[in-house]
Amino acid sequence: MPFDPRSPSPVERLQQELPALDPAGRLALLRRSVEGPIVFTTSLGLEDQAIAHLIFTAGLAIEVATLDTGRLFPETYALWAETEARYGRRIRAFYPRQEAVEALVADQGIDGFYHAIEARKACCHVRKVEPLGRALKGASAWVTGLRAEQSAHRGGLELATWDQGHGLIKVSPLFDWSREAVAAFVEREGVPVNPLHARGFPSIGCAPCTRAVAPGEPERAGRWWWESEGRDGAGSECGLHLTPDGRLVRAARGAPRGEAVS
Template sequence: MNVEVLRRIGGGTPAERLAALRAAVPGRIVFTTSFGIEDQALAHLIFTARLGIEVATLDTGRLFPETYELWAETEARYGVRIRSFHPDASALAAVIADSGINGFYFSKAARTDCCFVRKVEPLNRALAGASAWVTGLRADQSEEREGVALAGWDDERQLVKLNPLFDWSRGQVAAFCAAENVPVNALHAEGFLSIGCQPCTRAVRPGEHERAGRWWWETDEARECGLHVGADGKLVRTRVAA
């Protein structure tokens, strides 16, 4: 890990953090979007500043129609094409044959297998050969994510990981998107504060944290798809001292 590189990605605004990452890290930088409100804010900054950061998405095959509509709207708004990565067909067929088309409702193992095939393995392909990965993680999204830092090193993928919005609230992100006229998912207005695959996402109820609608049938609180967890199954919170 090049600690000095990470230390140079200091404070400032999310736009300044992205620019600092681009200046500090040579090679490919990839931002992965699921078209949530945080990702839309970051995509706006990346596209308007022309930072040379690649934007990619994981098309699991089970996204909401509203997500696909926002994908198309975003491409039209910024005049871009967002590269998509899809599940390996044979691996997906094997998971469905083993657990059923909706087996994730009945087994945590089946759910994590489904997430791995539909999301984690495509993500690994999207990040192959990249020097850095940009995400929309925020520390106040859930108790599990409260230790998220601005920048760190992803040991598994051997790259710098930057979370430019780590210290922003949802209100700040929403205000930014409103001020900049950034397109957002229509489902947010219906209470879907965190949006993933359609079968695995519901609207949140009053008093719930914003990720409570994800895999809501599972009883444990540490519900993640695997994109941001290590080999031990825990969220990676690598910090770098200032």
């Protein structure tokens, strides 16, 4: 059937239909609606474990992938193995380029990211941003565990966006959930979670760049804390969800007309 240019774009259609559904329904509708591969990138945090549970238990044809930076907590690796054993599914790993890591460490030292924001961003680019590009190559849609409540910087998130940088639809099925709601869900469903959460780590990334947070601090205050003290955690982004000019990707006006959606 010829495409009707008056019809809503794929993102606009998802923005209209997804909000009325629960996260399981959102994932199922996304899978039915989008032609081509869908990738869910997990850091094995609380939200991501909830989404992986929904994907695995429903048998959805959505690839679950993670970015192994080489600097993760031992608890994260243990949870990774536990999750694969629990659901009988592999989590595909993407690693930084060996040559890029060697050049990075030769230039700034093993922990050079502590000394300058530019050095930290360079480390995040090598260990996370570049591997993410490979993880999403050829995908039509990207599922993330972002929630609007996580930080002031993420407060303007929407459920579905068009990610111009990667040229795909980006959906955050838990974007309007509270942390308490996610925690209640994983407890009720018996989803395996990182034990660091119970030790004051609401957001868990690389071990050298993550600390526990104090009561009353924002969820992401423990990420790159030496940069974001006094800024309400607004600077605590690694670059995965930022535009080239450093802004968080917001809801676009929709994907280009004619993108493949049933």
